[in-house]
Amino acid sequence: MGSEGTELEVPVNAVGRRVSCDGERATVRYVGPVPPTSGLWLGVEWDNPERGKHDGSHNGVQYFTCSHPTGGSFVRPAKVTFGVDFLTAVQQVYLIDPEAVLSENVSVSCRKLDWAGVKERSFQKLQSVVLSGFEVNGPGAAGEIRKTLYNVCWLDLSGTLLSRWEDVAAITEQLVKLEGLQLHRNRLTLPSEPSVHSQAFCNLKTLALNQCQLTWPQILKCAPMWPQLEELILEANNITELQRPEGVLQSLKSLNLANNPLVEDTLLSISALNRLEKLNLSTTGISVIGFEDAAPGQKTVMFPALTSLNLNNNNITEWFVVDELAKLSSLVRFSCQGNRLLSKDGNPNTARQMVIAKLEQLVFLNNCTIIFDERRGAELDYIKMFGEEWLKAGGPGQPNADFIKQHPCYQKLIDKYGAPDESELKKPQPFALKNQLIKITFLFPNDSDRKPIEKKLPASMDVQKVKGLLHRMLKVPAADLKLSYKTSKKAGVEFDIDNDQKTLQFFSVEDGDQVLVRWS
Structure with a gap:
């Protein structure tokens, strides 16, 4: 710590305020002297702890x-800025080059917004305001935002x-048309009376x-402020244990909890969200989901409206989890990429077929549409694959x-397609290259002079590569x-x-089959 530095006026309520210093964000935790040095110091806690030096002691x-x-x-007041009010930031940003700024596409929660159809480009016509990374510290003069930006829908x-949160509410209460709000990477103290701000x-x-370092109890405490919320995005926070949302978030249709270290035993707490249609639990470390209220093959009363579930990049290894889903x-719609869900033959295409066969209502798997032929092939192969066990x-x-x-879907598949013949049953083979190679004889009906060609190819080889070989x-x-x-x-x-x-x-080509090759 040095003693130099020009002292600037520090706000009376500086402790708890957010500051910017050399492009980094921090929260003021102390204002005062630090002997034996002279002058005033600010004790700050950095958002990025690697920027700091100690735990607040000297x-x-x-x-x-x-x-x-x-x-x-500890930093000198001259090194930091406490920022500017909301309207000052808007003027600084949008008056630098308003045409360039206002013509940009704005993305809020994967939705693209632009100025199409807006004839007069002015603050009064502005429908979206993007101040990400700017040093906004509060609402400014009372009522001025309402007069200037009354058409803003996205912020x-x-x-x-x-x-x-009180400062956020003081801004949003003046934006009466506001429908979308992004507050990534902020550190907001909780309001003392959240319901007071519901009108905002x-x-x-x-x-x-x-990335706001929020816990689930903190979210639930704030939730009374958002009476009509339909989409809540909470990636990369400190959410671990989930509690039942009693009387809050009941309008929620989409919830994103990706990249949070969830306690999987508490997942069913949010099944009380009866309108929830979309749930993202990717990269949360979960390995098991179960619905004990329903027997195998039956339907649970939990998550009644859930149409889309993302479980990418987790620790799911057991097939009974898919049966539970x-x-x-x-x-x-279901995504499960990045998990260790393996079929006995180790083929990822077989694993995909098994997921499709087990989830009869599924239309999209890993963002790919399941076409009729793929579903039919997957279900028929599932019957053959486990037919011997069934017998x-x-x-x-x-x-x-x-x-x-283990196979709650099997009887439904039998009812749909009929029981398999013993000659059709596929005996499971351990995963090894020799078990994946099948002998194929290529025949050329349009070229009688060409002799048949025998090849041993992997069963997992796609048709495009077969055509490349030919x-x-x-x-x-x-x-x-x-x-x-x-x-x-x-x-x-x-x-x-x-x-x-x-x-x-996929086409059920097996060892010893003949492939007929024609060309125009």
Whole structure:
């Protein structure tokens, strides 16, 4: 610590205020002397603890405390700025080059906003205001925002110097048309009486609070402020245990809890959100979800409106979790990439088929539409894949309870397609390269002089690569090639191979089958 530095006037209520110093954000925790140096110092807690030096102590004296042992520093008042009011920031930003700023596309919660249809570009016509990263510290003079920006529907105040929810409310209560608000990377103290501010957010539909160090109890305490909220985005906070939202957030349709270290045993607490349609639980560390109120193959009363669920990048390894998700009555969109859900053959395409077969209502898997042929193929393969287990468990009579628990969808598939013949059953093979290679004989009906060619190919090889191989052998453009196959199990029947993105296994091409190659 040095003794130099020109002292500037420090606000009377400086403790708790947010400041900017060398491009970094911090919260003032102390104002006063720090002996043996002379002059005034600010003790600050940095948002980025790597920027700090200590825990708020100096020479054995504790001047303030920090949540991180190296999150604090002492700085001279001349080194920091306490920011400017909201309207001053708007003028600074939008009057620099208003045409350039106002013509930008604005993205709020994945929605693109622009100036299409707005003939007169002025503050009065402004529908979205983006002040992300600017040093906004409060509302400014009472009533001035309402006079100047009465058409604003979308507002981004991410990474500002706002320090209290009361200050946010003082801004938003003047924006009577406000529907979307982004407050990423802010540190806001909780309001003493949240319900008092409900009018300030009475039309708010979307609220984004990523990286704000919030816990779920803090969210629930603030929730009375947002009576009409439909979309709540809370990525990368400090949310762990979830509690039941009693009397709050009941209008919520979309909830994003991605990148929070959730306690999975508390997940069902939010099933009380009866209108929730979309739930993002990606990268939350969960491994299990279960609905004990419903038996295998039945529907749960929990999450009755949930249509979309994202479980990407978690620790899910057990297939019974997918069976549990089949109990959700409205689920049509599901993402589970980045989990260790493996089929016995180790083929990711087989794992995809199993998910599709287990979730009969699913329309989208990992952001890809499930077409009719893919679903039919997945369900038929599932029947074959576990047919031998089904027979051993009791088959057409009454399969035992263990089989029903492991394959609650199986009887529905039998009812839909009929029981499998023993000749069609697929015996599970351990994952090894030799078990994945199948012998295929390529025939050329349009070229009688060309001899059949035998190849051993991976069952997981997609048709596009097969055509690439044939192109190199035949010197015929891959785009001109048309494939079909015959199998000894269905004598006289020729099956089209009509999707280049699918694998040989998807079309049920097996060892010893013949692939017919034609070209125009």
